[in-house]
Amino acid sequence: MTNRQCSSCTACCEGWLTAKINGIQIKPGTPCVNCTKQGCKIYETRPKNPCVSFKCGWLIEPDKFPEHMKPSKCGAIIVFSQWGGKGVVKATPVGEKIPSDTLDWLMAFAREHSLPLMFNEHLFEDGKYIGLTKKCYGPQSFIREEDTRITPEDIMRF
Ligand code: SF4
Ligand code: SF4
Known part of the structure; x- marks a missing residue:
């Protein structure tokens, strides 16, 4: 609890x-x-x-996510999810992009737990929302381009 x-x-x-x-x-x-x-x-x-x-990950997983990872502070909403039958961490920016220090923290978390991190960037044109790009950072063995609608350049492996 x-x-x-x-x-x-x-x-x-x-x-x-x-x-x-x-x-x-x-x-x-x-x-x-x-x-x-x-x-x-x-x-x-x-x-x-x-x-x-x-309930976001920060709210329900205090042992995993420190206080500074509260979405209103870190600029990302984190949830645990499933992808291809396996656990992943998903992060959505509170704004256009996840701030770089938050993304660094999430990537280190992904490496430490051997979990893929899936995140996105919101795209705006002339102030109007036009869609998002999906990105993934994860273990070699897990990320397979054909399983995703993520373009190869948006896949980073560790
Ligand atoms: S502000 Fe809107 S989205 Fe948020 S809890 Fe209230 S009704 Fe739900
Ligand atoms: S994103 Fe903020 S408001 Fe939403 S569940 Fe998490 S802590 Fe609560």
Whole structure:
């Protein structure tokens, strides 16, 4: 169990993770209409899925992720996920790109745990969100280009 709290972090409400909230799509550049940047306007009645159920890695894994990896501080939302039947760490930038010191920390974490790190960059043109690029950093044995829609130059191996 963890006593960590989201407090004033709203990284997962700001649209960096795409989702539908009460039927309204959020996406990069389009935060949830209920997000005040300090919290949620409808906190007591927020939807169960995804709002109540979503918990980022920092929130639920205090032994793995130190305080400075809180999304509102480090600029990335981290989740554990599955890819090809194996565990991976996924990181989504809170903004266009994951800050370089955070990415360095995540890469070291991936090496230490022999886990692939999948992350992305959000692309904007004239202030408008136009999509994302996917990148992967992981063990030689795990990353196979044909398993992904990641272009070869966006795959880094250790
Ligand atoms: S990103 Fe994590 S810490 Fe921040 S509000 Fe979402 S669940 Fe809470
Ligand atoms: S309804 Fe509240 S908890 Fe859910 S995404 Fe919007 S601001 Fe966040």
